[in-house]
Amino acid sequence: MTESHTAVNIKDELEAVIHDWGLQEKVFAIVTDNASNMVAAVNLLKVRHFPCYAQTLNLVINDMLKELPHLSALRKKVIGIVSHFHSSVKSFKQLEQAQRQQGADPLKLTIEVETRWNSTFYIFERYLKLHKEVTSALCLVGKKDMCLEEVDMLS
Incomplete structure (x- = not known):
């Protein structure tokens, strides 16, 4: 228009x-x-x-996430990690290498899209799948402070 x-x-x-x-x-x-x-x-x-049902569902999910401080904090940390890997070639290469060492075809970390509620699910799902490789890559590039404990992810 x-x-x-x-x-x-x-x-x-x-x-x-x-x-x-x-x-x-x-x-x-x-x-x-x-x-x-x-x-x-x-x-x-x-x-x-x-x-729109999808947008309404997205608004409900986002409101729900705001009410769960632990999950909101964890989401923020994971988004930060994903952002780091998408902006650092060195870290991205380390993540690829860590996956290859495990005998897996490299996967990228999923980006969250604010208007798509299921992207929050997918960002966590992919992170959980690559948790060990992400932790390894972060340590190798001197970003150990960004690492998440596995217990945080499981709780």
Whole structure:
């Protein structure tokens, strides 16, 4: 959209798309994110609005994580470790080498995407799989202070 994202402008854009696609008599509901301007735009169209289930679930998961201080702190540390490996070629190479020494094809640590709730799960899942190799690589590059104890991960 080239205009401001007001409810009226969004409604006008949606109406234009519905008309261009010949869907005037076929649209009975629209799914959007939970932004107030989107909800208002759909309401102005006088069709039923459904909030995006994936975004709603993501908001619930993020709120839940904030209520669990131990898990939030652990998440922050893991995100820091992942960020380190994605920004340090030396550490990344050490992690690859540690995996090869275990006879495994190298995997990258997964990046968390704030708008995708399952990425939090995947970042922990991948970290747990590579915990020993990550710890080894961090020690070899002089970043032992970043290492996590296995007991932290399991609790």
